[in-house]
Amino acid sequence: MAGLQKNTPAPQDITVHGASRVLEVSFADGASFRIPFELMRVYSPSAEVQGHGPGQEVLQTGKRLVDLEGLEPVGNYAIKPTFSDGHDSGLFTWEYLYFLGSEQDQLWADYERRLQAAGTERDAPMPEKAGAGCSSHAH
Template structure:
């Protein structure tokens, strides 16, 4: 699978809390909405440098409100908390799929280090 190729299918679960990405070779990644929200590639979350990256808390119950195609290279994910500025490229989603466990553990460690919670 080419990391730059558009997925064959994007599917939001009925409860709106998961996004399934299926590629042309039938490889599949399943992402919790919470993870997508807290690692959003938006400047609001990532900042303009690593030092400006924000640890987003209180998103355990966040849901996906909409998926908006962006050209042939990405999708903009709209979350029910109003966040809608992250452009999730196919490359970003493929990399996130490969590193999902690592990114999740890093997020939980950041929350703990800053005294933050997934619930508030």
């Protein structure tokens, strides 16, 4: 992903704020971000969201009220959240969390543009998946 820095400092503190649906992450360089669960879910680094290559991203909708049900550490480099909609396959590295936090205004604007281009809304339900696997071809 563009904007990721390999020398990103490690988080000093990670706090889940369930009532306000934000993950607060404070880094060793003094930066602190409040990342909404919705933003994390919409930009999950998983193949389910990002696809298997450029142009295969799956636009996420209906995630405004998603909650964080679990948060597991992954080594010394990432966390693995479990969201209330069952999504749990994204590994959020320290670099990716820093990117989400520092670029969230631009990410929200990009998300709004993608929604508009798709002719859908932020709170629209996700369409049902047709068939199995990653194929989106109708039979």
